[in-house]
Amino acid sequence: MPNKSTKLIYWITTVLFAGFMIFSAIPNIMVNAESKQFLSGYLGYPEYFIRFIGIAKLLGSIAILMPFLKKIKEWAYAGLFFDLIGAVYSIISVGGVDPGMSMMVLVFGVAITSYIYNDKYFAKN
DSSP states (O other), rough: OOHHHHHHHHHHHHHHHHHHHHHHHHHHHHTOOOHIIIIISSSOOOOHHHHHHHHHHHHHHHHHTTOOOOOHHHHHHHHHHHHHHHHHHHHHHHHHHOOGHHHHHHHHHHHHHHHHHHHTTTTTO
């Protein structure tokens, strides 16, 4: 049985990470003008990719919030990490390092903490 601090850290970081990913997924799903301009115009991704990546981020975010989806959660974490790594790589490749990207360090920190505490929270005793 995990202790209180493990539960607290797990749920806080997981909700923050999922919330960030959902917040970034909604404009993609809606294919709003900003998403279209950024992903297609600036980064050069095809427009059909925008809604796909948004739906994938939303489903992954929902999956990491579901305690009973152990195997799917592993895949969801992997997919969300690939999305974040791909986003950082794409932005650096197109426009170089931008000081505004420093926020991604926090996002990665929260994501990694969520993943580590997922293992601790759901570990078999």
